[in-house]
Amino acid sequence: MMRKVIVLMAGLTCLWGAAQGLAVGQKVPAVEITDRGALVPATRVADGRMVLTSQELGTRTWSPREMLGRVWTLYHLAARVGVDDINKPYIDALIAARLPEFTPDGAYKTVTVLNLGDALWGTAGMGRSRLEKSQRDFPHAIHVDDEKGLARVAWGLRTKGSAVALVDRDGTVLFLKEGKLTPEEIGKVLALIKERLAHP
Numbered sequence: 001m002m003r004k005v006i007v008l009m010a011g012l013t014c015l016w017g018a019a020q021g022l023a024v025g026q027k028v029p030a031v032e033i034t035d036r037g038a039l040v041p042a043t044r045v046a047d048g049r050m051v052l053t054s055q056e057l058g059t060r061t062w063s064p065r066e067m068l069g070r071v072w073t074l075y076h077l078a079a080r081v082g083v084d085d086i087n088k089p090y091i092d093a094l095i096a097a098r099l100p101e102f103t104p105d106g107a108y109k110t111v112t113v114l115n116l117g118d119a120l121w122g123t124a125g126m127g128r129s130r131l132e133k134s135q136r137d138f139p140h141a142i143h144v145d146d147e148k149g150l151a152r153v154a155w156g157l158r159t160k161g162s163a164v165a166l167v168d169r170d171g172t173v174l175f176l177k178e179g180k181l182t183p184e185e186i187g188k189v190l191a192l193i194k195e196r197l198a199h200p
Helices: 002-018 088-097 124-137 150-155 183-198
Strands: 033-046 049-062 071-078 108-115 142-146 162-167 173-178
Touching: 033 124, 049 124, 049 142, 071 088, 071 150, 071 183, 088 183, 108 124, 108 150, 124 142, 142 150, 162 183, 173 183
Parallel strands: 071 108, 108 142
Antiparallel strands: 033 049, 033 142, 071 162, 162 173
């Protein structure tokens, strides 16, 4: 009887752990975004970086599994006015750092997941347009149109906000914060990115 209780408690513990979503030291929980998903620009590589060959954008299913083997930033935000300003200083710092992300096989990538399931009525189109503009401006980055907000649920994130996570090559979360990063945190994450890239 006692053994059955222990086994049951162990099972409940595993379920509880799985329900915690994103957590430092843990793998990114699986999710597959099939409704729209990742935007797919038409590109070619010129002078060591991806450039657009067309303004047209396709879509494809996206899952964090495809990021295995890369160091990457997960930038999750609600499709609400002003939310993209919360961690703009971090995104600006990534751009200024000129990390090895400009080719399709770059060792680093930034993945922006826009939660359109969190958009106010009638504003999803505006959020989608801004995401598409960002994809065209930065064709080397990955932009994900999460129409139903599946990632937010799978990762246990709050609504109406912004979250930043740094993920290692094996899918382990190295850093996570919901809300605005401080200048000190931005410096810490950039240093961590460079450290992980220097030690494959």
